Amino acid sequence: MREKLLYTAQVKALIDKVAGLDNAEGDQRLKKIVARVVTDLMQTIEDFDVSPTEFWAAASYLEKVGMSHEMGLLIPGLGLEHFLDLRMDQEERAAGLIGGTPRTIEGPLYIEGAPLSKGEARLDQDPETGEVLFMDGQVKDAAGKPVAGAIVDVWHANTAGWYSHFDQSQTPFNLRRRIETDEDGRYKFRSMLPAGYGVPPDGPTNELLAAIGRHGKRPAHIHFFVSAPGYRKLTTQINIDGDPLLHDDFAFATRDELIPAITHHTDPAEINARGLNEPFATITFDFTMHKEAADLPKAVVERAHAA
Ligand code: DHB
Ligand code: FE
Numbered sequence: 001m002r003e004k005l006l007y008t009a010q011v012k013a014l015i016d017k018v019a020g021l022d023n024a025e026g027d028q029r030l031k032k033i034v035a036r037v038v039t040d041l042m043q044t045i046e047d048f049d050v051s052p053t054e055f056w057a058a059a060s061y062l063e064k065v066g067m068s069h070e071m072g073l074l075i076p077g078l079g080l081e082h083f084l085d086l087r088m089d090q091e092e093r094a095a096g097l098i099g100g101t102p103r104t105i106e107g108p109l110y111i112e113g114a115p116l117s118k119g120e121a122r123l124d125q126d127p128e129t130g131e132v133l134f135m136d137g138q139v140k141d142a143a144g145k146p147v148a149g150a151i152v153d154v155w156h157a158n159t160a161g162w163y164s165h166f167d168q169s170q171t172p173f174n175l176r177r178r179i180e181t182d183e184d185g186r187y188k189f190r191s192m193l194p195a196g197y198g199v200p201p202d203g204p205t206n207e208l209l210a211a212i213g214r215h216g217k218r219p220a221h222i223h224f225f226v227s228a229p230g231y232r233k234l235t236t237q238i239n240i241d242g243d244p245l246l247h248d249d250f251a252f253a254t255r256d257e258l259i260p261a262i263t264h265h266t267d268p269a270e271i272n273a274r275g276l277n278e279p280f281a282t283i284t285f286d287f288t289m290h291k292e293a294a295d296l297p298k299a300v301v302e303r304a305h306a307a
Contacts, residue, residue: 072108076251130159136188146185150228219243
């Protein structure tokens with residue numbers, strides 16, 4: 001067995017210098033985190049006998065992830081965005097917050113400033129073939145009281161699995177809207193049932209996933225931010241029930257409480273009554289929000305968005 005360099009005085013002194021632990025300047029918490037990350041990396045190199053060639057391949061890989069703007073894809077793929085959710089859940093439980101609609105990951109594809117309307121909206125503005133979806137529900141507080149004036153910020157992929165803004169073939173804000181709940185806390189929208197999503201097949205995220213025997217696909221889903229003055233912001237998604245990948249999401253975002261029943265309507269009279277010619281789907285889903293309070297962990301996650 002080779003001697004563990006990591007435990008030698010020489011490498012310990014190196015890490016202290018690297019992390020600035022041998023001086024009094026800078027941010028003390030950051031120094032400790034830098035020291036830990038560098039130490040863990042050195043330990044990985046040592047334990048797995050990582051060669052310099054392998055190490056530089058990993059460095060190039062990370063550079064490629066950044067240059068491809070795939071940090072936001074790799075992080076959920078590595079389960080880290082879900083882990084952050086689990087930690088926020090744990091903190092809330094410790095603060096006595098229980099129940100309510102579960103959070104799940106935001107993902108990298110939100111765009112700020114979608115058109116805002118009262119009570120209802122139509123999300124699909126570009127022509128598409130697929131199944132029309134009508135979704136509705138109520139925003140309530142933990143006691144079941146409707147929350148009027150809440151903003152339901154909704155975004156999802158098109159019937160091919162692509163998101164507007166990132167997919168230049170769609171018009172701006174296609175399948176992205178903000179809906180203000182009415183006096184009964186209700187929202188509703190018309191859209192097209194999304195297809196599942198897959199990471200770019202030729203990108204670095206998929207490269208790593210393939211190399212470890214994984215896929216980069218997500219079941220069909222619809223994202224939501226729900227916010228209202230005095231309430232804790234909710235970041236969540238619903239899954240489209242029946243998707244074969246429902247419990248095989250590369251981003252680990254599926255939660256049992258977030259799989260509402262979907263009804264596929266084929267009755268010609270119902271189709272006619274909606275002014276349609278084809279079968280359509282309906283989903284009803286209520287959101288339960290918690291009241292904000294000073295002693296609770298922060299609900300808002302600050303994060304840079306594409307613009
Ligand atoms: C990714 C894509 C999504 O649509 C999503 O909701 C979460 C993650 C991704 O590409 O990583
Ligand atoms: Fe998504």
